[in-house]
Amino acid sequence: MPEPISTPDLANQFCKVVPKDAVLTRDEQLMPYECDALTAYRQLPRLALLPSSIEEIKAIVKICNEYQIPIVARGAGTSLSGGALPHKDGILLNLAKLSQILEIDTQNRTATVQPGVRNLAISEAAEPYGLYYAPDPSSQIACTIGGNIAENSGGVHCLKYGLTLHNILALKILTxxxxxxxxxxxxxxSPGYDLLALMIGSEGMLGITLEVTVKLLPHPHDKKVMLAAFDDIQRAGDAVNGIISNGVIPAGLEMLDQLTIQATEMYCNPGYPSNAAAILICELDGFDEELETQVELVKEILNEHQAIEVRVAKDKQEAELLWLGRKASFPALGNLTPDYYCMDGTIPRKHLAHVLESISNLSKKHGLRVANVFHAGDGNLHPVILYDANISGELEIAEKLGGEILELCVTVGGTITGEHGVGVEKLNQMCVQFSEAEISTFHAIKAAFDEHELLNPGKAIPTLHRCAELGAMHVHQGKLPHPDLPRF
Amino acid sequence: MQTSFTPEFIQTADGERVNKILRKCVHCGFCNATCPTYQLTGNELDGPRGRIYLIKNFFEDNNANASKEIASKHLDRCLTCLACETTCPSGVQYGELIDIGRKHINTSLERPVLSKIKRKLILNIFSSSKRTSMLLAITRICKPFLPTTLASKIPAKINLPRHSSSQNEPHTTFTRKMFTIKGCVQNAAAPQINLATKKALESSGIQLDEINSPCCGALAHHLTELEHAHSTIRKNIDYWHQMLTSEYNNLLINSSGCSSFIKQYITVMQDDNDYAEKAKFISERCIDLSELANELTVNTSLDKNKTIAFHSPCTLQHGQQINGKIEEKLKQAGYSLVKVIDSHLCCGSAGTYSLLETDMSSKLLKDKVTNLQQYQPDIIATANIGCLMHLQSATKIPVKHWIELIA
Known part of the structure; x- marks a missing residue:
């Protein structure tokens, strides 16, 4: 181990390789970086750095490696799992300035970009060529491609077009x-082990993304958006299975429960049937005849499952209105409550109804409302827990409830994350999801790339010690003694 | 977002407002995506989310002495273009929050002497049409001796036509009666805009009278010279209230920066017991010229065979959420409009911003002009005098107020 270096000395070292105003040292400057979009976890870094070139990043990493300083890379800070939470002994490496689109290759239909490019900016740059980048997380206006790679982000359309993983062709990674x-x-x-796949979703723990080549797709020829309302959530869940098992792959298939429907109606009035227990929004795309056949088939399936209303948007405006409510559902729920906590778990679709009912029971047990608005097509749930952070203890209840929901997902054969990543948020649930041997394997992979654990340490993979401690405490009961103790 | 203010702070009028606004923010970071200054620096502190954090910390931390300078620097760098309010999914009223932040943070901070003098000069010159005219006259004489960067900022002198050349018969009977203000900078730099406005309205059946109000108060408000601003606003309210309760239907403003600010009187004066009610009345009766666009008769003698790049001022598209009305009118009149990339971003004019934050402002101007010129339009049109002068300083393509292309 090298001699510890003081923070001012460390800052001086960095000032030699990046401009002085790209080194943030004072608490007031660091404060806005203390969390990402998951504000429940906050930590000031020692320093925050704003490099604007690959050379500067390399020089920073060299210094960090020399003095064994942890590095947390950050894009736009929109993570919902605390992936970009700073490390108290480390630096925060802000990559937002690396925002150049390096190449749009229309022959190969690819775009090569720097890590700080916003997700939507790729599609905007590809638009003149009739192309776009498919993964569309809700935060796509703001989130960066580097962050998408770290978290393997999804989005409404990943049911048909895949997650980030399925849309990345090449990466340049700095070890x-x-x-x-x-x-x-x-x-x-490409020959050899698929290290590209290993990097995607690795939450910045194996390397720092310097350059990304993404796959671009031509815009679908045409789209149809449908709405189906049900007076029973079970029937809505069954209808989802019906659609998929009949060979239809919608571009998006979303479900909103009653609380969400009511919230969105109040917020932006998209014209959803307010008496429904659940609604499905289904987007189909393709060429004319193919599309028409699909629409007819889906209509039939929805009616078979006793939908109380089926609507097909007549034009673009009506289609946008149907999507509007879905897209506004988080702020709409935000209108009902000062704070909300958005969970992210995935379940086999056949258990949808059962899981939603169990979530409702957990909600009653803990006395906090839970709304459900999610990617039904791929079973990716987003239970939204409504609470008030200014009421002492309520955040803890929300977290406990959230943890139990994720464990419920694992119990029915699902996973604890669909698209938000593990970050710091779901470390405990990783112990539920994986065995000791599996977690040891993860640590071995981490060590192969980053022996001294300098890259985003403490995220995504829990220590065995933490799991052992939790295991002995029967976390699945949701009763965690001493929840105030740090458990990284 | 969780807040931890003292009960004493929350009981104050500003405290209650700050808390209410902050509780709506979920820290999602969408606002940064459309913030012009964040696009330039990539620094959280130069985006709305970071500034919200700075303001929150300032009010939460009673020992905030150390942070004032940094907070103030980054609040000064905000254009108040309000693109973030358009983007925010949660309805956070950032504009009101930063006004309160500036009021408490900036006024408790002693600025360097030179900065103070500069701000005072700007306020005293540009809030008066006469003094702006004098400054323009002097600088026009000195123009050959000035460096090009400065010389380019001086607008050319406009010789007003003595007679109206309209082929449209003016109405003899008017259905409505409105008044507009002579204003400050616009009257000195581009007096033809008010003339064109009068002509357009009067050929469309709306009588328009011009009154001699010097400034709406926005200038002082931008500089956080609140006493000065409030005093101007009170005078305006007294005058305009009388006009609006006698014979005039509306106050019509053709510069979106001013209309946007007059519509904010309701918020700016809410704590003034004597004026709050009247301020609300004025704000509600103020209309921006674009709101009348579809009613206006187009001058048939103008050459419409031109391509136009339209720059929608932030005070129009974000401040007043008025979108597409002018573009629609120009198209309907026969012009062709070209596409403008990143049309949601500010040109860097932003009231006094271009004079105070010259570095940021000139970078934004450069990007904006590149985007406006991309398809080589014949004319660049806009709806605010500040943007108009700022854009014209960086392009050879004529920049006009859109009403000049209609009247």
Whole structure:
């Protein structure tokens, strides 16, 4: 281990390799970086750095490696799992300035971009060529591609077009030792182990993304958006299974429960049937005849499952109105409550109705309202827990309730994350999801890339000690003694 | 967002407002995506989310002495373009929050002497049409001796036509009666805009009279010279209230920066017991010229065979949420409009911003002009005098108020 270095000395070291105003040192400057979009977890870093070139990043990483300083890379800070939560002994590496689109290759239908480019900016740049980048997380206006890679982000349309993982062709990664790895290429396959796949979703723990090549798709020829209302949530869940098992792959298939429907109606009045127990929003895309056949088939399936109303948007405006409510549902729920906590778990679709009912029971047990608005097509739930952070103890109840919901997902054969990543939020649930041997394997992979645990340490993979402690405490009961103790 | 203010603070009028606004914010970061200054620096402190944090910390921390300078620097750098309010999914009223933040943070901070003098000069010159005219006259004489960067900022002198050249017969009977103000900078730099406005309205059946109010008060308000601003606003309210309760239907403003601010009188004066009610009345009766666009008769003698890049001022598209009305009118009149990339971003004029934050402002101007010129339009049109002068300083393409293309 090298001699510990004082923070001012460390700042001086960085000032030699980046401009002085790109090194933030004072608490007031660091405060806005203390959390990402999951504000329940907050931590000031030692320093925050704003490099504007690859060379500067390399120089920063070299210094960090020399003095063994932890690095947390950050894009737009929109993570919902605390992936970009700073480390108290480390630096926060803000990559927002690396926002250049380097190439749009229309022949290969790819875009090569820097890590700080916003998700939507890629589609905007590709628009003149009739192309777009498919993964569309709700935060796509703000979130960066580097962050999408760290979290393997999804979105409404990933049911048909895949997660980030399925839309990345190549990455340039900087290791903690300063080596640049070029993984993948413009072809679909590359020899050797699939290290590209390993990087995507690795939450910044294996390397720092320097450059990304994404797949671009041509816009679908045409789209149809439908709404179906049900007076019973079970029937809505069954209808989802009906659609998928009949061979239809909608571009998006979303479900909103009663509380969400009412909240969105109050907020932006999208014209949802307010008497429904649940509604489905289904988007189909394709060429004319193919599309028409699909619409007819889906209508039939929805009616078979006793939908109380089925609506097909007549034009673009009506389609947008149907989507409006879905897209506004989080702020709409925000109008009902000062704070909300958005969970993210995935379940086999056949258990939808059962899981939603169990969530409702957990909600009653803990005395906090839970709304459900989610990607029904791929079973990716987003239970939204409504609470008030200014009431002492309510955040803790919300977290406990959230933890129990995730454990419920695991019990029915699902997973604790669909698209938000583990971050710091779901470390405990990782112990429920994976065995000791599996977690040890994860640590071995981490060590292969980053022996001294300098890259985003403490995220995504819990220590065995933490799991052992939790295991002995029967976390699945949701009763965690001493919840105030840090357990990283 | 969780807040931890003292009960004493929350009991104050501003405290209650700050808390209410902050409780709506969920820290999602969408606002940064459309913030012009965040796009330039990539620093959280130069985006709305960071500024919200600075304001929150300032009010939460009683020992905030150390942070004032940093907070003030980053609040000064905010254009108050309100693109963030358009983007915010949760309805956070950032504009009101930053006004309160500036009031408490900036006024408790002693600015360097030079900065103070500069701000005073700006306020005293540009809030008066006469003094702006004098400054323009002097600088026009000195123009050959000035460096090009400065010389380009001086608008050319406009010789007003003595007679109206309209082929449209003016109405003899008017259905409505409105008044507009002579104003400050616009009257000195581009007096033809008010003339064109009068002509357009009167050929469309709306009588328009011009009164001699010097300034709406926005200038002083932007500089956080609140006493000065409030005193101007009170005078205006007294005068305008009398006009609106006698024969005039509306106060019509053709510069979106001013209309936007007059519509904010309701908020700016809410704590003034004597004026709050009247301020609300004025705000409600103020209309921006664009709101009348579809009623206006188009001058048939103008050459419409031109391409136009329209720059929608932030005070129009974000401040007043008025979108597409002018573009629609120009198209309907026969012009063709070209596409403008990143049309939601500010040009860097932003009231006094271009004079105080010159570095940021000139970067934004450069990007904006590049985007406006991309499809080589014949004319750049806009709806606010500040943007008009700012854009014209960086392009050879004529920049006009849209009403000049209609009247």
């Amino acid at each position: 903690i030792e300063g080596e640049v790895l070029e993984l993948g290429g413009k072809n679909l396959d």
